[in-house]
Amino acid sequence: xxxxxxxxxxxxxxxxxxxxxxxxxxxxxxxxxxxxxxxxxxxxxxxxxxxxxxxxxxxxxxxxxxxxxxxxxxxxxxxxxxxxx
Amino acid sequence: xxxxxxxxxxxxxxxxxxxxxxxxxxxxxxxxxxxxxxxxxxxxxxxxxxxxxxxxxxxxxxxxxxxxxxxxxxxxxxxxxxxxxxxxxxxxxxxxxxxxxxxxxxxxxxxxxxxxxxxxxxxxxxxxxxxxxxxxxxxxxxxxxxxxxxxxxxxxxxxxxxxxxxxxxxxxxxxxxxxxxxxxxxxxxxxxxxxxxxxxxxxxxxxxxxxxxxxxxxxxxxxxxxxxxxxxxxxxxxxxxxxxxxxxxxxxxxxxxxxxxxxxxxxxxxxxxxxxxxxxxxxxxxxxxxxxxxxxxxxxxxxxxxxxxxxxxxxxxxxxxxxxxxxxxxxxxxxxxxxxxxxxxxxxxxxxxxxxxxxxxxxxxxxxxxxxxxxxxxxxxxxxxxxxxxxxxxxxxxxxxxxxxxxxxxxxxxxxxxxxxxxx
Numbered sequence: 249x250x251x252x253x254x255x256x257x258x259x260x261x262x263x264x265x266x267x268x269x270x271x272x273x274x275x276x277x278x279x280x281x282x283x284x285x286x287x288x289x290x291x292x293x294x295x296x297x298x299x300x301x302x303x304x305x306x307x308x309x310x311x312x313x314x315x316x317x318x319x320x321x322x323x324x325x326x327x328x329x330x331x332x333x
Numbered sequence: 334x335x336x337x338x339x340x341x342x343x344x345x346x347x348x349x350x351x352x353x354x355x356x357x358x359x360x361x362x363x364x365x366x367x368x369x370x371x372x373x374x375x376x377x378x379x380x381x382x383x384x385x386x387x388x389x390x391x392x393x394x395x396x397x398x399x400x401x402x403x404x405x406x407x408x409x410x411x412x413x414x415x416x417x418x419x420x421x422x423x424x425x426x427x428x429x430x431x432x433x434x435x436x437x438x439x440x441x442x443x444x445x446x447x448x449x450x451x452x453x454x455x456x457x458x459x460x461x462x463x464x465x466x467x468x469x470x471x472x473x474x475x476x477x478x479x480x481x482x483x484x485x486x487x488x489x490x491x492x493x494x495x496x497x498x499x500x501x502x503x504x505x506x507x508x509x510x511x512x513x514x515x516x517x518x519x520x521x522x523x524x525x526x527x528x529x530x531x532x533x534x535x536x537x538x539x540x541x542x543x544x545x546x547x548x549x550x551x552x553x554x555x556x557x558x559x560x561x562x563x564x565x566x567x568x569x570x571x572x573x574x575x576x577x578x579x580x581x582x583x584x585x586x587x588x589x590x591x592x593x594x595x596x597x598x599x600x601x602x603x604x605x606x607x608x609x610x611x612x613x614x615x616x617x618x619x620x621x622x623x624x625x626x627x628x629x630x631x632x633x634x635x636x637x638x639x640x641x642x643x644x645x646x647x648x649x650x651x652x653x654x655x656x657x658x659x660x661x662x663x664x665x666x667x668x669x670x671x672x673x674x675x676x677x678x679x680x681x682x683x684x685x686x687x688x689x690x691x692x693x694x695x696x697x698x699x700x701x702x703x704x705x706x707x708x709x710x711x712x713x714x715x716x717x718x719x720x721x722x723x724x725x726x727x728x729x730x731x732x733x734x735x736x737x738x739x740x741x742x743x744x745x746x747x748x749x750x751x752x753x754x755x756x757x
Contacts, residue, residue, distance in 0.1 A: 265403055291468040295404075298465055 249330055255323050262299045266292040278320035293317075304330060335515040339754055341588040342424025342576030344416040344525070345690045348384030348569050348677045351392055352419060357694050359676065360702040361727050365553035366677050367567050376532050380544035382552040384569025384678035385530045386412060401482075404467055407447030412572035412683070413479030413527035414486070417441060420523060420574035421487055425588060429488025436520035436582075438491030439480045440509045441574070442502040443526060444682035447474035448533045479527055479572075491519040499741030500642070501599070502526045503573060503685025504749055508597045510577045511749075520582040525574030528683040535568040541611075543646060544568060556679075557706040558643040558672035559653070559714055559723055566644040569678030573686025575693065590754040591697045595734075596628035597749035608744040612648065615655050621746035622659035622738060629750035633660035636668045636750075637732040638701055640692045642739045643672035644679050650713035652740070657717050667718040668736075675705045685739040685747065692737045696753040699731045 250258065260276060267273045268287035272280065282288045282296070297308045297316060306329035308316065316322050343353050348366025350356030359366070366384050373381040388411060393402060396418045397411075405411065417439070421428075426437070450473040454466050472478055477495040484493040492513060498505045503526035510522035528534070538544050545565035548555030556567040583590055600621045602614025626633060639656055643649050653670065657663045673688045674680075680687050695701055703724045710720050731753075738748040 265400055292400075294468045298467060 249327070252323060255326060256319065258303060259319060259322055262303060263288065263296055266296060276319060278318070278323065280319045282317055300326060306330060306333065336517055337580035338511050338514045338577055338594045339580050339583050339590045340575050340592045340594065340693055341578045341583050341590055342420040342426065343591065343690050343693060344419030344423060344574040345687060346386045346388065346412040346416045346572045347680070347687050348386050348571060351386050351388060351415070353423065353690070356690070357698070360673065360691055360694070361700060363703040363705045363726060364676060365556070365705065367552045367555055367569070369549060369552045373532060374549070378532065378536070378539050379542070379546035380539055380565070380568070381549040382555045382567055383530065383535060384567060384571070384680065386571045388415070404469055405473065406450045406453055407473040407478065407529065408449065408531065408570065409443055409446045409527045409529040410473060410478050410482060412570065413441055413443070413525065414482050416527070416572035416574040417479065417483040417523055417525055418486065420525070420576050424576040424578070426521065426576065428486070429490070433488050433490025435490040437487070437489040437522070438513065438519045439483050439489055439493050439523045440496055440506045441480040441483060441523070441525045441527070442496040442498070442506045442682060443476060443479065444497060444499060444502065444528060445534070446476055446478045446529065448529045449531065450474050452533060483523065489523070491522070497682070498745045498747070499743055500679070500681060500684050501739045501741035501745050501747040502682040503687065503689060504737060504739040504747035505599050506686065507575060507577070507594070507689055507749055508599055508747060511594045511597065514577055514579050521576060521578045523574060523576055524686070525572060526683050526686040527572035528570045528681040530570030534570070534681070538568055554706055556645055556675050558645040558675050558704060559649050559707050559710055560645070561709040561711045563645040563649060563711065566646055566674065567678035569680045571677070571680045571683045571687055573683060573688070573690040575686070575689060592693045593752045593754045595631060595750040595752050596625060597747070598624035598628060599745070599747045600624065601746065602744040604744045610744070611742055613740045613744055613746065615651055617744065618652070618655040618740060618746055619659040621748045622656065622736065625736065625748035625750050631734060631750055633662060635734050636660060636736045638695065638735045639668050639670040640688055640735055640737040641670055641672050644674055650711055653714050653717055663717050665719045667722050669701050669722050669724060670718070671702060671704045671724060673702065675707070688739070689737055689749065692735045692751055696732060696735060696751060700727050700729050701732065703727050
């Protein structure tokens with residue numbers, strides 16, 4: 249499995265097209281909130297989840313998607329799903 | 334007291350030119366935008382020619398953000414947004430800041446939007462993959478998609494809507510925008526319409542046998558409005574957009590005024606008296622033209638040019654006959670009459686807007702564009718009007734008044750009267 253840093257790097261490439269705040273994206277940490285900090289349109293969280301599913305060949309259920317609001321929570325969910333595979 | 338309404342911005346995405354400068358040059362030169370499409374041949378279409386605007390990646394990146402282009406699969410939105418943004422910029426109008434521009438609205442019509450996106454979505458739904466549709470399947474396919482995209486990009490805060498009246502859509506959109514400004518409910522309205530391209534749009538018409546099948550090897554000769562050998566309309570696509578503005582607003586900001594909208598009319602033949610789902614009631618067509626002239630307070634003798642609907646079907650002689658009846662003019666006394674469709678094909682719900690843009694260009698630049706492929710005009714037409722009134726090549730001429738009409742499935746009609754704007 250990818251290390252946390254590797255997971256963050258992959259996630260950064262996935263969210264990049266949806267980011268509306270370039271500054272916050274440059275300073276991205278685990279605590280970064282997709283909507284509040286990166287100013288991503290909430291509708292686009294669906295697209296990010298789909299792109300993550302494709303990149304890791306996992307399925308993100310509705311409940312997980314509702315929790316997936318920060319970089320940290322996204323990483324937790326990806327790890328969980330990969331372990332369950 | 335109604336406000337006077339003028340046109341201060343133009344945008345166009347047509348099969349023979351993307352953007353006003355390229356389109357103007359093409360219609361002056363009589364250049365066809367009709368081409369053979371292998372995809373149609375592979376799908377066993379009888380008519381394998383069509384009009385698709387030559388949009389490049391550079392065009393898309395000029396008007397759309399990376400995020401907007403992500404998973405964008407709706408040609409109508411691409412055409413509509415490019416034409417709409419061009420018209421707004423051409424009018425020299427700003428994009429709203431934090432506060433919406435409450436005095437600017439949009440009416441941007443279409444027949445159906447995002448057919449390729451709909452197809453993509455239907456496949457996924459049928460495969461049980463509804464959760465993989467992504468976030469834009471709705472906004473790319475809702476009828477009001479283009480007006481919604483443009484409203485967000487420009488920050489317009491007045492009425493934002495989309496009309497739909499088949500091939501009359503674009504001219505009707507202009508009339509709706511005109512009414513809103515004339516009645517004082519808005520200062521500026523972006524009026525336009527678009528149509529997707531491709532087999533899923535054009536297939537239904539091919540099945541109706543209303544498209545020409547004889548010109549697959551000679552596509553540029555396929556669209557032949559008013560010709561004795563007209564054998565169906567050539568399907569096309571694109572978008573047109575016009576910024577309408579109260580004269581007061583245009584003068585106050587010292588805008589370039591391309592033409593004045595004197596008035597117009599929309600009606601229906603009720604699918605009575607010869608009118609059907611697909612054919613117009615000729616009395617309604619004449620009445621629509623007469624009511625338009627009446628509202629514009631223009632005598633039939635003042636009309637210099639008719640920019641007709643004239644699709645290149647067997648209905649062309651009936652249309653010319655309706656114009657003769659409405660104006661009470663025939664033979665040598667008839668105005669010049671032309672059909673943009675000879676060059677761009679039938680842009681369907683975009684036709685009215687693309688053709689209104691062409692009409693405004695004629696008034697503003699003092700020329701009349703040609704109807705190509707009219708070497709042999711239809712004998713029923715030349716029995717009504719002098720063949721000199723059908724131009725095979727563009728002419729320079731200072732014209733004052735154009736009557737522009739479009740007629741659509743459902744027996745619906747729209748006619749607008751445009752006048753050159755004379756300063757002072």
